[in-house]
Amino acid sequence: MIRRASLLIAATLAATSVQAQGKLKVGLMLPASGTYAQLGAAIENGFRLHVAEQGGKLGGREVEYVKVDDESDPAKATDNVNKLIKRDNVDVLVGTVHSGVAMAMAKAAKESNTLLIVPNAGADAVTGPMCAPNIFRSSFSNWQPGYAMGDVVAKKGHRKVVTITWKYAAGDESVKGFKESFEKGGGQVVKELTLPFPNVEFQALLTEIAATRPDAVYTFFAGAGAVKFVKDYAAAGLKKSIPLYAAGFVTDGTLEAQGADAEGILTTLHYADSLGSPKDNAFRLAYAKTYKLQPDVYAVQGYDAAQMLGVGLAAVKGDVSRKAEFAAAVEKARIDSPRGAFTVSRAHNPVQDIYLRQVTGHENKLVSVAAKALADPARGCRM
Structure with missing residues (x-):
C-alpha cells in the first residue's frame, strides 16, 4: 500500500510539474512568401501533422505556435529570430529553409541556449563549426x-x-x-x-x-x-x-x-516518393487526408523535426531547461521516419540513406540506395 501510494504521489507530482510548465511555445520561423513559400508550408504541415497525431502535445505539454515569415532574407534573419526568442519567449525554434537565414538562427540559438531544430537548411556549418548541444537538424547537410x-x-x-x-x-x-x-x-x-x-x-x-x-x-x-x-x-x-x-x-x-x-x-x-514502407504509406495517407496534397521531402523533414522534439521532451518530461538530457535522448534515438529509420550523429545531423531517384510522370521514383547510412563529416564541430 505504501509503495502504491508513493507511486501515485510521484505520478501526481510529475503531472503537476508538466502542467505548471504551461504550453510549449514553438517558434516557427519559415518562409511564407517568395521563392521558398511552398517549402515552408510543407514543413509546417508535416510538423503539425505529427503533433496532431500525439493529441496536440509533446512531452506532456500542449503545443502553441508562434510564426514569423523569414522571407528567405538573411539581412532580416537576426531581427526575426530575436523576436521569437526575446519578445515571444519561445521554448524551441523550428526553422528554416534558406541556409543563410539558418546560420543567423543557429548563432542566436547558440548565444541564448534556445533549442533549435532545423527542418531543412543544409548549411554544413550548422552541424560543423556552429554545432552545439542545443542545435539539431532533421533534414540533411548540403x-x-x-x-x-x-x-x-x-x-x-x-x-x-x-x-x-x-x-x-x-x-x-x-x-x-x-x-x-x-x-x-x-x-x-x-x-x-x-x-x-x-x-x-x-x-x-x-x-x-x-x-x-x-x-x-x-x-x-x-x-x-x-x-x-x-x-x-x-x-x-x-x-x-x-x-x-x-x-x-x-x-x-x-x-x-x-x-x-x-x-x-x-x-x-534522403526521400523518394512511395518508398512503400508501412511508415511511409501511413504518413502519405494521413498527410493527403489532412491537407488534400501529396507530401514531399519538406513535409517529411517537418514531421521528423516534431518527432525529434518529441523524443527529447519525453526524456525530460517537457522541461526544456534539461538540455543535456534532451540531447542525450535524441542522440540515442532511432527515428522511425517515412524516409526510413535514421539516427543522429554526435554533431546532431541525420545519419541516413541517400536514394537515387528518377522522375517518372509526377513522381521521384526510387531507383536504388546511392549511399547507405551516410554520415556528414561534420568538419569543424568541436562539441
Whole structure:
C-alpha cells in the first residue's frame, strides 16, 4: 500500500510539474512568401501533422505556435529570430529553409541556449563549426546529397562535368560535396557556374554549357527557381544532348509545374516518393487526408523535426531547461521516419540513406540506395 501510494504521489507530482510548465511555445520561423513559400508550408504541415497525431502535445505539454515569415532574407534573419526568442519567449525554434537565414538562427540559438531544430537548411556549418548541444537538424547537410551523386555520376562513366547553382551556401556546399566524390571517382569538374540568389535568368549560362559540351551537368536549385531551370534547360535543347543530374530538391515539390521537361532526370535525396514502407504509406495517407496534397521531402523533414522534439521532451518530461538530457535522448534515438529509420550523429545531423531517384510522370521514383547510412563529416564541430 505504501509503495502504491508513493507511486501515485510521484505520478501526481510529475503531472503537476508538466502542467505548471504551461504550453510549449514553438517558434516557427519559415518562409511564407517568395521563392521558398511552398517549402515552408510543407514543413509546417508535416510538423503539425505529427503533433496532431500525439493529441496536440509533446512531452506532456500542449503545443502553441508562434510564426514569423523569414522571407528567405538573411539581412532580416537576426531581427526575426530575436523576436521569437526575446519578445515571444519561445521554448524551441523550428526553422528554416534558406541556409543563410539558418546560420543567423543557429548563432542566436547558440548565444541564448534556445533549442533549435532545423527542418531543412543544409548549411554544413550548422552541424560543423556552429554545432552545439542545443542545435539539431532533421533534414540533411548540403554535403550529403551532393556527395552521393558525385559517386553515381563517376560510376556512370562521365569524366567532364559542369556544375550550376545559385551563389550561396546551399549551392556552394552541394557542389563541393559532389566534386569531392566525383573527383575521387576519376572525374573532373571543368566549370562551376553560379548566379546570385534568387536570380533565374539562366540563358547566358545555358549557352556557356552548350559551348563547353561536358559529359553531364550537376545542379542544385529548389522551389520556383528549380521549376524555371528545368524548363529552360529543356527549352535550350540541352536535355537531349547533355544528361542533367541534381540534388533532389530540383524535382521535389516541383514536378507538377515542370511537367514533361523533368521526365527522366536522376537525383539524389534522403526521400523518394512511395518508398512503400508501412511508415511511409501511413504518413502519405494521413498527410493527403489532412491537407488534400501529396507530401514531399519538406513535409517529411517537418514531421521528423516534431518527432525529434518529441523524443527529447519525453526524456525530460517537457522541461526544456534539461538540455543535456534532451540531447542525450535524441542522440540515442532511432527515428522511425517515412524516409526510413535514421539516427543522429554526435554533431546532431541525420545519419541516413541517400536514394537515387528518377522522375517518372509526377513522381521521384526510387531507383536504388546511392549511399547507405551516410554520415556528414561534420568538419569543424568541436562539441
